[in-house]
Amino acid sequence: MSAQPPPYAWLNGGVVPWDQCVLHARSQGAFWGANVFEGLRVYRDEDGQRQVFRVQDHLDRLRRSMKSLHMEIAYTDEELTRACMDLVLANDFEADAHVCVVAYFGLGSTFDPMGRTTETGVHITSTPVPRSAAHASGVAATISSWRRIGDDTMPPRIKTGANYHNSRLAQHEALRNGYDTALLLNQQGTLAEAPGSCVVVVRDGQLITPPGTSGVLEGITVDTVARLAEEQLGLTLQHRPVDRTELYVADEVFLCGTMSELLPVTSVDRLPVGDGTPGPLTHALQNHYDDAVRGLGKHPEWCTPVPARTGGAA
Ligand code: PMP
Numbered sequence: 001m002s003a004q005p006p007p008y009a010w011l012n013g014g015v016v017p018w019d020q021c022v023l024h025a026r027s028q029g030a031f032w033g034a035n036v037f038e039g040l041r042v043y044r045d046e047d048g049q050r051q052v053f054r055v056q057d058h059l060d061r062l063r064r065s066m067k068s069l070h071m072e073i074a075y076t077d078e079e080l081t082r083a084c085m086d087l088v089l090a091n092d093f094e095a096d097a098h099v100c101v102v103a104y105f106g107l108g109s110t111f112d113p114m115g116r117t118t119e120t121g122v123h124i125t126s127t128p129v130p131r132s133a134a135h136a137s138g139v140a141a142t143i144s145s146w147r148r149i150g151d152d153t154m155p156p157r158i159k160t161g162a163n164y165h166n167s168r169l170a171q172h173e174a175l176r177n178g179y180d181t182a183l184l185l186n187q188q189g190t191l192a193e194a195p196g197s198c199v200v201v202v203r204d205g206q207l208i209t210p211p212g213t214s215g216v217l218e219g220i221t222v223d224t225v226a227r228l229a230e231e232q233l234g235l236t237l238q239h240r241p242v243d244r245t246e247l248y249v250a251d252e253v254f255l256c257g258t259m260s261e262l263l264p265v266t267s268v269d270r271l272p273v274g275d276g277t278p279g280p281l282t283h284a285l286q287n288h289y290d291d292a293v294r295g296l297g298k299h300p301e302w303c304t305p306v307p308a309r310t311g312g313a314a
Pocket of ligand 1: 039167193194195196197198216217218219220221222256257258259
C-alpha cells in the first residue's frame with residue numbers, strides 16, 4: 001500500500017478530505033471495534049473502465065452481519081454503491097483499488113461504550129492496491145499457535161472489526177517468526193482460515209475448503225473460485241473439515257480473499273507444498289479469476305461499471 005494517504009474518504013453522506021474521516025474515540029465503533037464491514041475491489045477492465053466486483057454480494061453479507069448485531073443504518077444498498085463509486089471517482093487512482101465500507105455503532109446517549117445504542121454511521125475508505133508480488137511467487141505459512149474464534153464466542157461469520165484482534169495476533173506472530181502468514185485451526189482442531197482469507201487445498205485433483213461451520217467467514221472469493229472451478233475446469237469444490245496434516249501432504253494450497261485474490265501457499269511450517277512452487281490448478285484458477293474480475297468470461301453480472309458521474313457528491 002502507498003505511504004501517502006489518499007485525498008478523500010466518505011463519511012455519513014458525502015465525500016470528505018481524508019483527515020476529516022474521523023470517529024469520536026468513545027464511539028463504540030472505535031472503542032470496541034463494534035462495526036461491520038466489507039472490503040471490495042475495483043478493477044480496470046481491458047478498456048480502462050473501472051468495475052466493482054460482486055458489489056451486491058458484499059452488501060448482502062454486510063446486511064447479514066448487521067442483522068446479527070441488531071444494527072440498522074440510514075443508507076440503502078443503492079446509496080452505499082453510489083457512495084463507493086463517488087469515492088472511487090474522487091480519489092481517481094490509476095491502479096486497481098480496495099474499498100472498505102464500514103457501518104459502526106456511535107457514541108450513544110450515555111457515552112458508555114458497552115451501552116445499548118441505535119446510533120450508527122458509515123465510513124468508506126479506499127486505497128490503491130496493486131497486485132501482491134506473492135501472487136506469482138507464493139507465501140510461506142505456519143499453523144498459528146492461536147485458535148480461530150468460534151461461533152459461540154466471536155462468530156467469524158459476522159464480519160466485524162472486533163474479530164480481527166484474533167487475526168492480528170496470528171498474523172503478527174507469523175511475521176515475527178519469519179513466515180508470511182498464518183493458518184488458524186478452529187476450536188475442534190481442524191483448519192479454519194487465514195487471518196484475512198479462506199483456504200483451499202488440492203489433493204489428488206480435488207479442491208477442498210473448510211465449510212462455513214468450521215469457523216470461517218463465508219467468503220465471496222471462495223464462492224467465485226467454486227463457480228469458476230465448476231464451469232471452467234469441471235471440478236466441484238468440496239466443503240468439508242480439513243485436518244492440519246492434510247496441509248502437509250497437499251499437492252497445492254492457496255488462499256483466497258478479495259484483497260489477497262488467489263495466493264499460492266508454497267510451504268506450511270517449512271514443509272514444501274507439492275514441489276514448493278505454485279501448482280497448476282492454482283495457476284489456472286488465478287487466470288480464470290483475473291478474467292472474471294475484469295468482466296471477461298461467463299459472469300459479466302459480477303462486475304458493476306463505475307459511471308463517469310454518479311450524481312452524488314464528489
Ligand atoms: N476470512 C477472513 C477472516 C477475511 O477477512 C476475508 C476477507 N474478507 C476472507 C475470509 C475472504 O472473504 P472474501 O473472499 O469475501 O473477501
